[in-house]
Amino acid sequence: MRTAVVVFPGSNCDRDARDAILDMGLGPVDMVWHSEDGFPEAPDLVLLPGGFSYGDYLRSGALAARSNIMRAVRAHAMSGGLVLGICNGFQILTEARLLPGALLPNSNLRFICSPCHIRVERNNTPFTRSFPERQVVQFPIAHHEGLFFLPPDELDELEERHQVVFRYADPVTREAGAPHAPNGALNGIAGIISREGNVLGLMPHPERATLKYLIRGTDGRGLWQSLGEHFGAFNVSPGREDVR
Amino acid sequence: MNYRDAGLSDAEYERIKEMLGRTPNDLETALIGVMWSEHCSYKSTRRLLSQFPQSGRSVVQGPGENAGVVDCGGGWGLAFKVESHNHPSAVAPYQGAATGVGGIIRDILAMGARPAASMDGLFLGPPDSLKSANLAEGIVEGIAGYGNAVGVPTIGGKTFYDPCFEGNPLVNAFNCGFVRLDSIVSSRTAHPGHLAVLLGSKTGRDGIAGASFASKELDEDSRESRPQIQIGDPFEEKLLIECCLDLRDRGLIESMQDMGAAGILSSSSEIAHKSGVGMEIFCDRIPLRERMEPWEIFLSESQERMLLIVTPEKLDEVMGIAGRYELECVAVGAIIEGDRYRVLEHDVVIADLPVQILGSAPMIEWPAAAPADAAARRAPRPDMRSLDPAGDLLELLGSPAGRERREIWEQYDCQVQLHTAEEPGYPVSAVCLPDTDGLVLFAMEGEPWKCRADPFSGAAETMAQSLRVLALSGAEPLGMTNCLNFPSPEDPENFHVLSECVKGLATVCRDMGCPVVSGNVSLYNETPRGGIYPVPLVVTAGLVSHCAYYVSCGRAREGDAVCLVGPAAGSLGASRWQVICGGAGSSEPLGDVWAYDPNMEHAFAERAIATSRRACVRGGRVIAGGGLAVALAKSAIFCGLGMEVDLGELGGSGLTEVLFSEGGPRAVYAVQPECLDKFLSIWDGYPVARIGTVRGDTLKFGDVFELPVSELRYAFTEGDRLLRS
Numbered sequence: 015m016r017t018a019v020v021v022f023p024g025s026n027c028d029r030d031a032r033d034a035i036l037d038m039g040l041g042p043v044d045m046v047w048h049s050e051d052g053f054p055e056a057p058d059l060v061l062l063p064g065g066f067s068y069g070d071y072l073r074s075g076a077l078a079a080r081s082n083i084m085r086a087v088r089a090h091a092m093s094g095g096l097v098l099g100i101c102n103g104f105q106i107l108t109e110a111r112l113l114p115g116a117l118l119p120n121s122n123l124r125f126i127c128s129p130c131h132i133r134v135e136r137n138n139t140p141f142t143r144s145f146p147e148r149q150v151v152q153f154p155i156a157h158h159e160g161l162f163f164l165p166p167d168e169l170d171e172l173e174e175r176h177q178v179v180f181r182y183a184d185p186v187t188r189e190a191g192a193p194h195a196p197n198g199a200l201n202g203i204a205g206i207i208s209r210e211g212n213v214l215g216l217m218p219h220p221e222r223a224t225l226k227y228l229i230r231g232t233d234g235r236g237l238w239q240s241l242g243e244h245f246g247a248f249n250v251s252p253g254r255e256d257v258r
Numbered sequence: 259m260n261y262r263d264a265g266l267s268d269a270e271y272e273r274i275k276e277m278l279g280r281t282p283n284d285l286e287t288a289l290i291g292v293m294w295s296e297h298c299s300y301k302s303t304r305r306l307l308s309q310f311p312q313s314g315r316s317v318v319q320g321p322g323e324n325a326g327v328v329d330c331g332g333g334w335g336l337a338f339k340v341e342s343h344n345h346p347s348a349v350a351p352y353q354g355a356a357t358g359v360g361g362i363i364r365d366i367l368a369m370g371a372r373p374a375a376s377m378d379g380l381f382l383g384p385p386d387s388l389k390s391a392n393l394a395e396g397i398v399e400g401i402a403g404y405g406n407a408v409g410v411p412t413i414g415g416k417t418f419y420d421p422c423f424e425g426n427p428l429v430n431a432f433n434c435g436f437v438r439l440d441s442i443v444s445s446r447t448a449h450p451g452h453l454a455v456l457l458g459s460k461t462g463r464d465g466i467a468g469a470s471f472a473s474k475e476l477d478e479d480s481r482e483s484r485p486q487i488q489i490g491d492p493f494e495e496k497l498l499i500e501c502c503l504d505l506r507d508r509g510l511i512e513s514m515q516d517m518g519a520a521g522i523l524s525s526s527s528e529i530a531h532k533s534g535v536g537m538e539i540f541c542d543r544i545p546l547r548e549r550m551e552p553w554e555i556f557l558s559e560s561q562e563r564m565l566l567i568v569t570p571e572k573l574d575e576v577m578g579i580a581g582r583y584e585l586e587c588v589a590v591g592a593i594i595e596g597d598r599y600r601v602l603e604h605d606v607v608i609a610d611l612p613v614q615i616l617g618s619a620p621m622i623e624w625p626a627a628a629p630a631d632a633a634a635r636r637a638p639r640p641d642m643r644s645l646d647p648a649g650d651l652l653e654l655l656g657s658p659a660g661r662e663r664r665e666i667w668e669q670y671d672c673q674v675q676l677h678t679a680e681e682p683g684y685p686v687s688a689v690c691l692p693d694t695d696g697l698v699l700f701a702m703e704g705e706p707w708k709c710r711a712d713p714f715s716g717a718a719e720t721m722a723q724s725l726r727v728l729a730l731s732g733a734e735p736l737g738m739t740n741c742l743n744f745p746s747p748e749d750p751e752n753f754h755v756l757s758e759c760v761k762g763l764a765t766v767c768r769d770m771g772c773p774v775v776s777g778n779v780s781l782y783n784e785t786p787r788g789g790i791y792p793v794p795l796v797v798t799a800g801l802v803s804h805c806a807y808y809v810s811c812g813r814a815r816e817g818d819a820v821c822l823v824g825p826a827a828g829s830l831g832a833s834r835w836q837v838i839c840g841g842a843g844s845s846e847p848l849g850d851v852w853a854y855d856p857n858m859e860h861a862f863a864e865r866a867i868a869t870s871r872r873a874c875v876r877g878g879r880v881i882a883g884g885g886l887a888v889a890l891a892k893s894a895i896f897c898g899l900g901m902e903v904d905l906g907e908l909g910g911s912g913l914t915e916v917l918f919s920e921g922g923p924r925a926v927y928a929v930q931p932e933c934l935d936k937f938l939s940i941w942d943g944y945p946v947a948r949i950g951t952v953r954g955d956t957l958k959f960g961d962v963f964e965l966p967v968s969e970l971r972y973a974f975t976e977g978d979r980l981l982r983s
Contacts, residue, residue, distance in 0.1 A: 023493070023496070023497055023583070023584060024407070024493050024496055024497075026407075026408070026409025026496065026674055027409075027674060029675070030674065030675065030676045033676055034676070047582075049582075064674075065409060066406070066407040066409075066492070066493065066496070068493065069407060069491070069492065069493025069494075069496075070407065071493065124399075124402075124668075124669055125402050125403075125406055125669045125670075125671070126668055126669070127406075127667075127668055127669070127670060127671045127672055127673065128668055154673055156406070156671045156673060156674070158406075219673075221676070222673050222676065224676075225676055227679065227690065227695075227805050228673075228676065228677070228678060228679055228690065229672075229673070229678055229679065229680065229681050230673065
């Protein structure tokens with residue numbers, strides 16, 4: 015599985031995403047600077063990492079969505095390639111109109127860094143196939159603009175098309191929805207997928223729940239596991255369980 | 259410019275004329291004035307600071323560089339430093355705190371290290387005061403706004419509240435970073451023929467003469483000091499970090515210095531001074547945001563700038579890399595033979611000084627006199643007795659200085675860079691070492707109340723406490739950095755208190771083999787209402803060779819033995835209980851503070867380390883603020899289990915002392931039943947007692963009181979929010 019991690023000025027989870035993927039034994043990973051015209055080698059997965067691209071100036075993700083490399087990202091998505099946007103990457107995907115909706119400031123108007131429980135609403139995607147259906151997992155959040163918003167009719171359409179992949183949930187009752195959203199996200203939406211099922215954006219950080227011996231668990235491994243299985247990558251390179 | 263406006267005294271000005279053999283021109287007067295300010299020269303404290311032990315097994319770089327560096331194994335160095343940003347934060351809380359974070363990050367970067375983690379010591383006025391609450395909110399948002407965007411996790415810190423900080427909050431910003439030992443960048447390696455290159459933001463009028471601003475008391479007019487406040491841009495800083503590390507990896511930097519206090523002037527003259535060379539700066543080549551006078555350009559503290567020293571043949575490559583990061587990069591000066599520091603404007607020399615003079619402010623020995631009431635403040639108070647132990651425990655847990663500060667640290671990204679090994683809110687902060695299974699731990703401590711009651715013992719207790727916390731967690735000390743926050747040294751009583759505090763820190767560091775590798779002094783922390791309590795804040799770094807040895811404070815299981823190590827009681831003087839619950843009939847910190855005993859500290863540390871290595875405990879917690887009662891209550895809250903404690907076996911001391919006294923090397927452990935014998939044998943020769951069992955869902959103190967863990971947790975997490983409603 016070859017991954018291209020796009021690095022915008024101000025991205026700060028780019029190295030983390032690379033380290034998580036390498037820890038799973040899912041290399042190689044190319045780091046691609048935003049001003050490039052294309053990828054050094056054709057990637058299986060394009061990853062837009064978290065951070066503060068362009069300092070979040072103007073609006074989170076707005077400037078990054080118009081940077082040079084995004085033409086190649088769009089072409090990759092249009093041809094059915096997988097694209098994963100995490101946190102600021104999700105914001106960029108909505109600004110680039112590769113995913114619907116917008117991420118507004120959290121309802122408490124503050125940055126929130128916290129462990130966070132989400133329910134896997136669909137496990138028939140390349141990103142979630144190794145999770146049991148409706149499993150509640152813990153991926154940490156760290157954002158100031160995470161309130162997922164869509165006008166009511168479009169929101170209904172999104173739900174009807176089963177585009178919601180992750181929803182904020184209660185770890186005990188396993189109920190999911192708006193009351194469990196730490197940021198006021200409509201319908202408790204934490205992550206959505208494109209109609210074609212190849213572009214996923216989510217606010218929580220799977221890469222922050224991947225390495226062992228750190229705080230906040232390893233539930234994120236399931237997402238990388240899914241991608242590895244989708245690309246048949248584990249036949250070549252088994253997960254290195256012994257490495258932190 | 260009048261020399262007095264430049265902050266120079268009559269005697270200093272005479273000295274300058276004598277050293278120069280002439281009268282300095284206005285620009286020269288301004289340059290010397292700021293370099294001789296307290297903030298840049300440490301003229302009041304240099305002699306005191308020489309008491310600190312600076313060498314040790316692990317020390318790679320001691321004081322004198324942008325930050326200290328210690329060897330943490332595997333070929334890696336740990337650069338770390340704490341620095342105050344008190345005065346700016348009092349006037350413009352968001353920008354003051356934000357640029358404090360940005361400044362300390364650049365200090366670490368200047369060593370060639372990738373900034374890896376931040377911590378913050380905040381000493382604030384009471385949260386029920388509107389003014390203090392507003393300042394606190396701005397400060398926290400500033401730290402979050404800058405630290406989160408720049409991609410450096412904020413992994414912990416300390417928050418303390420007292421009315422003396424109203425109007426003069428303390429913001430002490432800590433940062434650390436990892437650097438390969440063979441890639442450390444120094445400010446001593448500039449040679450004639452090298453170029454001085456300015457990388458980063460354009461220079462503007464913000465923060466002009468901030469160093470002088472930080473060298474006097476805050477007064478009613480301090481709001482007019484706003485032009486002296488710097489404005490931060492974390493986006494630019496993030497690019498600066500990546501660019502400097504890229505340049506370092508390519509071997510393009512000979513030397514590097516961040517631009518903090520006194521901007522271009524101090525960074526360039528320090529490199530010249532430390533490298534033993536001369537320097538010429540071409541004033542007209544410096545990229546400006548607005549039209550500025552030369553003295554303004556040299557004193558500007560515009561943020562996100564670094565001074566690089568590069569060889570002429572590598573300049574093009576350096577500029578190419580900077581362009582890739584969209585950073586401005588201009589050669590603004592040259593290293594020359596000799597000892598002259600020259601400023602040129604359109605090829606005309608407008609200032610010409612010996613490098614030496616800028617770095618040689620005459621020391622000032624302020625007169626010292628023990629405060630008239632010093633003996634009375636620290637006299638033992640026999641009249642301290644809790645009338646309602648259960649109520650007092652809940653009050654301590656819920657007090658501003660005692661309760662959980664989740665609403666603060668939830669605003670900080672604590673996880674970016676994927677190496678944070680402990681949640682914020684714990685007594686230690688932990689980062690995984692690169693490439694190995696080791697951990698680096700940090701303990702940040704500051705005890706304003708104890709230092710007020712007894713400066714020597716209070717400071718000694720502060721330092722000893724940081725070492726105990728590390729030892730209990732399984733860490734051997736690597737080194738310490740400190741920030742000395744005090745009122746004006748010109749008052750003899752203040753200077754005496756400052757001297758005693760430094761002596762207290764230095765004594766413990768020497769005895770316990772903990773070198774001091776960096777630090778910062780912030781004086782003149784006063785408002786018209788008076789000075790702050792003395793706050794020598796320390797951050798001690800320690801190494802746990804394998805993460806399996808790490809002893810966390812939140813672990814216990816039903817049936818574990820609860821053991822107390824150390825004497826049954828410490829001291830109630832200036833304790834949380836005495837001040838918060840009004841013991842001794844006063845909310846002023848009063849009474850005798852624990853008297854530091856090096857033998858006992860050694861005995862504790864050895865056994866605590868052995869306990870960690872032999873893996874015979876589930877968890878442990880050093881007894882600190884609030885005493886045994888709060889230590890057990892927090893243990894119960896963190897592990898979510900109750901405890902039955904029998905105080906009968908403690909004997910001797912009074913109940914209030916046993917419950918709430920603080921100080922001394924004391925701790926509680928949760929010990930697996932099958933390991934109890936091994937544990938007791940490790941602690942043989944030191945006071946140790948099994949005082950109870952982990953059981954049920956209440957904290958039961960013999961027949962004194964019994965409180966549900968849920969009620970303790972409610973007080974701890976909601977605390978003064980209840981008072982506010």
